[in-house]
Amino acid sequence: MPIVNDLTIKIGGEAGQGVESSGAGFAKAVARAGLFIYGLQDYMSRIRGGHNFYQVRISEQEIWTFRDAVHMLLPLTTEAVERHWREVVPGGAVLYDVGVRFDEAPLRERGVQLFPMPLMKIAEEQGGSRIMMNTAALGAVAGITEFDFAYIADIIETNFKRKGSAVVEGNLKVARYAYDAGQQQYAAQFPWKLRARPGPQRMVINGNQAIALGAIAAGCRFISGYPMTPATSILEYMNAKSHQFNIVCKQTEDEIAGILFAIGAAHAGARAMCATSGGGLCLMTEALGFAGCTETPLVVVDSQRAGPSTGLPTRTEQGDLLFVLHASHGEWPRIVLTPGTIEECFWAAVRAFNLAEKYQTPVLIMQDLTQSNAIRAVPKERFDFSQVTIDRGKLLTAEELDRIDNYRRHLVTEDGISPRALPGHPNAVYVTTGDEHTEYGFITEEADIRRAQMEKRMRKEEVAQAEMRLPVRYGPEDAELTFVGWGSTYGALREAVDVLNQDGPRANLLHFMEVWPLDWARVGALLAQAKQLVLVEQNYTGQLGRLLRAQTGQTMDKRILKYDGRPISTDEILAGVRGEVRAEVKVYA
Amino acid sequence: MPIVNDLTIKIGGEAGQGVESSGAGFAKAVARAGLFIYGLQDYMSRIRGGHNFYQVRISEQEIWTFRDAVHMLLPLTTEAVERHWREVVPGGAVLYDVGVRFDEAPLRERGVQLFPMPLMKIAEEQGGSRIMMNTAALGAVAGITEFDFAYIADIIETNFKRKGSAVVEGNLKVARYAYDAGQQQYAAQFPWKLRARPGPQRMVINGNQAIALGAIAAGCRFISGYPMTPATSILEYMNAKSHQFNIVCKQTEDEIAGILFAIGAAHAGARAMCATSGGGLCLMTEALGFAGCTETPLVVVDSQRAGPSTGLPTRTEQGDLLFVLHASHGEWPRIVLTPGTIEECFWAAVRAFNLAEKYQTPVLIMQDLTQSNAIRAVPKERFDFSQVTIDRGKLLTAEELDRIDNYRRHLVTEDGISPRALPGHPNAVYVTTGDEHTEYGFITEEADIRRAQMEKRMRKEEVAQAEMRLPVRYGPEDAELTFVGWGSTYGALREAVDVLNQDGPRANLLHFMEVWPLDWARVGALLAQAKQLVLVEQNYTGQLGRLLRAQTGQTMDKRILKYDGRPISTDEILAGVRGEVRAEVKVYA
Amino acid sequence: MLDIKLYNSPEKSTWCPGCGDFGILNAVKQALAMLELYPHEAIVVSGIGCGSKLPHYIHANGFNILHGRALPVAQGLKLANHDLKVIVVTGDGDGYGIGMGHLVHAMRRNTDLVHIVENNQIYGLTKGQYSPTSDKGFVTTTSPDGAIEPAVNPMLLGIANGATFVARGFSSEPKYLAQLIARGIQHRGYALIDVLQPCVTYNKVNTNAWYKQRAYHLEEEEPDYDPTDRVQAFQKAHEWGDRIPLGVIYLDETRPTYEEQVPALKHGPLVKQPLDGTPLEVWEAIKQEFV
Amino acid sequence: MLDIKLYNSPEKSTWCPGCGDFGILNAVKQALAMLELYPHEAIVVSGIGCGSKLPHYIHANGFNILHGRALPVAQGLKLANHDLKVIVVTGDGDGYGIGMGHLVHAMRRNTDLVHIVENNQIYGLTKGQYSPTSDKGFVTTTSPDGAIEPAVNPMLLGIANGATFVARGFSSEPKYLAQLIARGIQHRGYALIDVLQPCVTYNKVNTNAWYKQRAYHLEEEEPDYDPTDRVQAFQKAHEWGDRIPLGVIYLDETRPTYEEQVPALKHGPLVKQPLDGTPLEVWEAIKQEFV
Ligand SMILES: Cc1ncc(C[n+]2csc(CCOP(=O)(O)OP(=O)(O)O)c2C)c(N)n1
Ligand SMILES: Cc1ncc(C[n+]2csc(CCOP(=O)(O)OP(=O)(O)O)c2C)c(N)n1
Numbered sequence A, B: 001m002p003i004v005n006d007l008t009i010k011i012g013g014e015a016g017q018g019v020e021s022s023g024a025g026f027a028k029a030v031a032r033a034g035l036f037i038y039g040l041q042d043y044m045s046r047i048r049g050g051h052n053f054y055q056v057r058i059s060e061q062e063i064w065t066f067r068d069a070v071h072m073l074l075p076l077t078t079e080a081v082e083r084h085w086r087e088v089v090p091g092g093a094v095l096y097d098v099g100v101r102f103d104e105a106p107l108r109e110r111g112v113q114l115f116p117m118p119l120m121k122i123a124e125e126q127g128g129s130r131i132m133m134n135t136a137a138l139g140a141v142a143g144i145t146e147f148d149f150a151y152i153a154d155i156i157e158t159n160f161k162r163k164g165s166a167v168v169e170g171n172l173k174v175a176r177y178a179y180d181a182g183q184q185q186y187a188a189q190f191p192w193k194l195r196a197r198p199g200p201q202r203m204v205i206n207g208n209q210a211i212a213l214g215a216i217a218a219g220c221r222f223i224s225g226y227p228m229t230p231a232t233s234i235l236e237y238m239n240a241k242s243h244q245f246n247i248v249c250k251q252t253e254d255e256i257a258g259i260l261f262a263i264g265a266a267h268a269g270a271r272a273m274c275a276t277s278g279g280g281l282c283l284m285t286e287a288l289g290f291a292g293c294t295e296t297p298l299v300v301v302d303s304q305r306a307g308p309s310t311g312l313p314t315r316t317e318q319g320d321l322l323f324v325l326h327a328s329h330g331e332w333p334r335i336v337l338t339p340g341t342i343e344e345c346f347w348a349a350v351r352a353f354n355l356a357e358k359y360q361t362p363v364l365i366m367q368d369l370t371q372s373n374a375i376r377a378v379p380k381e382r383f384d385f386s387q388v389t390i391d392r393g394k395l396l397t398a399e400e401l402d403r404i405d406n407y408r409r410h411l412v413t414e415d416g417i418s419p420r421a422l423p424g425h426p427n428a429v430y431v432t433t434g435d436e437h438t439e440y441g442f443i444t445e446e447a448d449i450r451r452a453q454m455e456k457r458m459r460k461e462e463v464a465q466a467e468m469r470l471p472v473r474y475g476p477e478d479a480e481l482t483f484v485g486w487g488s489t490y491g492a493l494r495e496a497v498d499v500l501n502q503d504g505p506r507a508n509l510l511h512f513m514e515v516w517p518l519d520w521a522r523v524g525a526l527l528a529q530a531k532q533l534v535l536v537e538q539n540y541t542g543q544l545g546r547l548l549r550a551q552t553g554q555t556m557d558k559r560i561l562k563y564d565g566r567p568i569s570t571d572e573i574l575a576g577v578r579g580e581v582r583a584e585v586k587v588y589a
Numbered sequence C, D: 001m002l003d004i005k006l007y008n009s010p011e012k013s014t015w016c017p018g019c020g021d022f023g024i025l026n027a028v029k030q031a032l033a034m035l036e037l038y039p040h041e042a043i044v045v046s047g048i049g050c051g052s053k054l055p056h057y058i059h060a061n062g063f064n065i066l067h068g069r070a071l072p073v074a075q076g077l078k079l080a081n082h083d084l085k086v087i088v089v090t091g092d093g094d095g096y097g098i099g100m101g102h103l104v105h106a107m108r109r110n111t112d113l114v115h116i117v118e119n120n121q122i123y124g125l126t127k128g129q130y131s132p133t134s135d136k137g138f139v140t141t142t143s144p145d146g147a148i149e150p151a152v153n154p155m156l157l158g159i160a161n162g163a164t165f166v167a168r169g170f171s172s173e174p175k176y177l178a179q180l181i182a183r184g185i186q187h188r189g190y191a192l193i194d195v196l197q198p199c200v201t202y203n204k205v206n207t208n209a210w211y212k213q214r215a216y217h218l219e220e221e222e223p224d225y226d227p228t229d230r231v232q233a234f235q236k237a238h239e240w241g242d243r244i245p246l247g248v249i250y251l252d253e254t255r256p257t258y259e260e261q262v263p264a265l266k267h268g269p270l271v272k273q274p275l276d277g278t279p280l281e282v283w284e285a286i287k288q289e290f291v
């Protein structure tokens, strides 16, 4: 009996062997065939060599994450076999070039099938170049899974056309040949199949692209910053779109300048952002407080990677939550968004710019490496640009300014928000400063003015709270077990909930897509309703759990924590719930 | 009936008028006479003009803070009268040069006595220079309070001798003349008197000097950093002692370099430190995590001033607690000390260097502007250098290294602490890095090694916890009301406890002199014993309260918060407890 | 020429009587008046230090940033709204110490702004520590044995790192300084104007008299001096000590500004572009790129 | 001459085959061998980037710091233990970009260390963005229209900012480079050695062939060239493009090092001084100062 449209393919090899491009290419082909995919990228902090992998999960239903089980492993190196053969399910297969040598015994013992093929030879003979070996491999996979070759042809066309028709032709020939060979040799033995389900188109997009798209949609036309994995691709995407949307993209001398350029641009009136990772955010700390004090709207993305320090530069973590919530000395209002899906990334970016201008203060978006890079097939309508609105808050128009008099940039108001004028109008010539200041923006040291300004600024957080999103619930209202998470773990948790609701115990999820400020009384009430709170985080100390206890008094009953730089899987979460011990995950009850 | 040895004198005037030197000079004279003093400095972020004051409280019993009531006001300007006359108690006096004009009516109405004197004229005629006017004023105060002139003569000698004998003579003449004139004219009307109580000598010292002294005592011979109020005086004191103790003092290009120089020196084996305020600490954030990751011992002082951003550069706050606890991305072990008295500053510094080397990680000392600058008369035996011990932890000696083989800088051990070799020995040639690393210090991305290193580092915090000080209790074990505080508010809280235990309700204090890591179960038990927890902090959000709730689940019953840059006084705390509303302080129940 | 009173701020200055910053403030106002730039057309961006309080004492747009961080903000501001005339004011500690990295990169970029450095060779606001321009041997509380590092040479710094206008003024000659500042504002690109500024309170060596004795007007004393000659400028830049040249030491009018070369700014200032109004088809096309 | 194998590390390098960093690693080892410096006598301090992984691939003390932050750590280290020979290795982004502020101040200070910049004119480890030394017009993912800023000129930077040894090497000539590095180590003070280093993966313009075609040995082709002549050096420093001089461009052997001028170091390295043992009388006298 074939198992249709439910499998995971994993390609492993050295950096520079095209692991990612092949994997992502195959994923896109499958997505075009109307299937859902999730593509997970794992790579080392080096440019060539070492060991990377790419894992594509395919399903007929919408999927939100990867799963541990691999059905087809494509090792480009011996190391790839050694590292991953245990993940292949019995009955699954390893498809490899005959040149890749390894000890076959344990695989056979496990019941893993071996599918050697002369992939390199096919590439050379059919395409004229060894480079096309990955095409051969993917062609073979398609053949073995009996996936409609048209989609493979299609993606080859798309991906290689800028290299010229000869390259396209070569790859097509290689793919076709391998397809046929694979089908002939192994299709009968391999139960997992891929069947196209033509239907509405879906976008194959990662979280950083979604953030960048959201920013552009929100009218962000200024990004400054410094390359840093895994945030660089935001800067790069904005650069790629700079002509089309007239975006000023400035690579600065460092992250300090990165955020300061954005502050300057924001002060002038542009919607401005920067994107970095933890180390860069450290350097932005001082300027963040400055923006808070001067009431400058600003959006900063922290795409987290595993720390401390340089840590694991190409690996994931949720280690910056408490740092982001308290970064910079003294106290000032901030808003922190923690989107948990790729579509949420888009909307978080849109919302961030509106909140930043509405509350005239920095908004931070917490991203992480997994969600930066992982791709999903997302229904197009989730990116409904017609729903994007731009709210510039109390920004004074030229007409309003024409009528204004005695302008005070930091006017004390009930909601703490002051009418904002951009520099350049004769009726609103003002100065502002990171020193404590009067309503006019002049430096002051008077205690009463200080209190009024401090209270005014902090009031913005209190006011914003009312419109911030409470944790989203997934799963039934009543459950034995309530997961608590934030950010990119949404997918893994959501699928864990699904599994548990089939296998028991009854579970649901409270997931924080926004984390500061919140209506903590309501959050507390939500948490209090739960029978058993199970915190799942990708860090060592359970940072969200600490925050929730500080703000609501609620304590987590169980904590499932992972901090080795690899994304936590649904399977690991399930194991944690079920009390199975795994080295990768720490469970505290 | 004279009121002996219990009064507060306040001098107010422009920056550049010698307010601080006069006030501190007088305080020292009084201390030499065997009385206890507390001297509070208030100054603006400007070099000349504006309005500063200095407030000296004098007592026969040991005192720990200032009090609001002023008995004698010495205004050098009209502004000083206007700002401070309300603080003078009925029956108290304003002593001023005849040239200072102000509206006398409200003062008289309040029952404040006016003591005009030709101070300027005395200075010119007796000393030949107007500069000596402050000497005249202090001489007059001494006369009016009938303080033994010998102590005034003595301090003039001390303070002016480096300016030559003519200056000393001139000041002496001025002081004597004003003393006699003051005594004759006003002594009979002024009930507050100062009587010398010869006895053991006491040190008149501020918190920053105490930290610097403690550092030197602990063998710190390297300080690098960048000037920033209110931390600069630590750097300056170390410079002043650099010849005597062979201290390398390096003013660097910025705070980033400041901490990095110290990290370099610490790695080489020196006991190294830096001192800064919040803005500078922001810039040190990235390097802090690096030191944590590379297990470099380091001591960093954060002398807090009012934020956010540049804020109120010469005013106080306890606004950095949560920032310091979470500064830098990712997770790494840190130790945070929060000394609450000047003698604690000394011992905190000593302890910081020992803890830093023992746990091979950064130790932060949280200071604040008030405690940086305020002076107290402290019994000499509290600085008992014979009790200073130097514990370098698992630092390998040359002899041990001679015998070592296969040295691993980051050896995984039970307590998380690895034997430490300084670079330079042939048996311990090693590299280390802020990337995740193997036991040898080489970059790694292996998940299992990562987990082992992460756990090893974090274990150090768990181990350290056992030797960290629980909050100190002041006051009776059983009390109706328990204050909770940290850092420099100790004095104000301690005296509030004393007042309450006289007037009711029965009170005590749990004061955190160290704040991370702690045995939280025991802290929780201490808090749980209290009938009513009253948090007192100098910040807007009650940061310690938030931390305590996160770590122990205990919630504060009342919060008394002040965030206008001025130090909270015993009187304000009492008012808060008693439900009196004061604009300066926010009380939340 | 506008009325200089137009630029009067309601704020009273906090500087010490006799401070050189007064002369600089005066010169900035004069320059704006000379160029007939109204208060709303210019923005004064500063760091932190005594002199960096200047934006509070002049009626013009002002943005008073962090210590050492004025230049990047000023550049971001200019990139977002190049209609504004940007005047950056920093101290020597601010500009040449903590801000050195930003400074060198700003020089390379050649963003159109004028950067006035109030160079009192000391850290004023923090009460007298040595600064990057303090002469070797200068004694302060943090250099009790005299500063070890040789002073930063701002002229050389500018010439070597790509500044296109490198000049020196003196706060006690506000008219002359105003002219330099006006030229700096008019110069298209990054203009450095280092200003000798006596700190009467903390610098007892480089006093007003000390500067007066040494300062001379380059264009008067050496009428043949050609600031566009790099080698000559390099040599002249070394002059410091007995004689200190004032005037434009180096000038390069050939390099385009940074913002002129940014394609996104071809259509005018960024802040004058609409944020929304992109047709849905455009978004659909972009979405299609991901299919 | 020691055996170069002495410096072999157990770690396998992670560099791309053909990367110029191999040549630099080799040259550093050779230089140490030539000078007979044992692994424990030297410490290699680096930043973050491809090239900054070098300390892992050489058997010597190593300290691999943050991106842009090697120099201040190296200086602190030297001040605490001036018996160690300090070799700093950074990328061009690292040294001339984010690290610019530290660099200029390190040059002024003249701490005794050699600073090797692996200058591939690109950000390698982050996968190919333009760097401060990328030539104007250089196209990358973050400069799709070509870099706007003119490249930093390391030679000029060194000369203008007080470096006392300013040289250029080429990774494909490791022997020549080793000699330069050895000279740099022997030089008393801050020595900058900028190294042309092909990045085979991301820099397809400034390739090995590109450098080979242009690089020449200054001391061979211009035997009269005098690196101690500042003006000549200034002029020579501008040479880049068709011809690229290798060798010592500028040399000043007259300035003392920073650490020689620190009074506290007169008695030898700081780390060799005892931490305790101050007699109680001394402490009592200090306490007395507060009475
Ligand atoms: C990050 C940071 N570090 C230190 C300070 C403290 N600080 C304020 S002004 C200043 C130096 C002032 O010197 P300079 O820039 O020359 O200006 P001046 O006061 O002499 O005009 C310093 C160190 C600060 N505000 N921020
Ligand atoms: C504060 C910080 N910002 C950014 C990064 C990301 N990063 C790592 S290496 C690098 C640049 C590498 O370029 P270069 O210094 O020239 O070294 P190369 O890789 O070319 O040898 C960057 C931006 C980082 N590690 N830390």
Ligand code: SF4
Pocket (backbone or CB within 6 Å): B047, B048, C014, C015, C016, C018, C019, C020, C021, C050, C051, C120, C124, C125, C198, C199, C200, C201, C202
């Ligand atoms: S301290 Fe110096 S620079 Fe500052 S205001 Fe006074 S004179 Fe001017």
Ligand code: SF4
Pocket (backbone or CB within 6 Å): A047, A048, D014, D015, D016, D018, D019, D020, D021, D050, D051, D120, D124, D125, D198, D199, D200, D201, D202
């Ligand atoms: S990316 Fe470039 S610099 Fe980095 S290792 Fe590869 S070739 Fe060398």
Ligand SMILES: [Mg+2]
Pocket (backbone or CB within 6 Å): C049, C091, C092, C093, C118, C119, C120, C121, C122, C123, C124, C131
């Ligand atoms: Mg200055």
Ligand SMILES: [Mg+2]
Pocket (backbone or CB within 6 Å): D049, D091, D092, D093, D118, D119, D120, D121, D122, D123, D124, D131
């Ligand atoms: Mg590079």
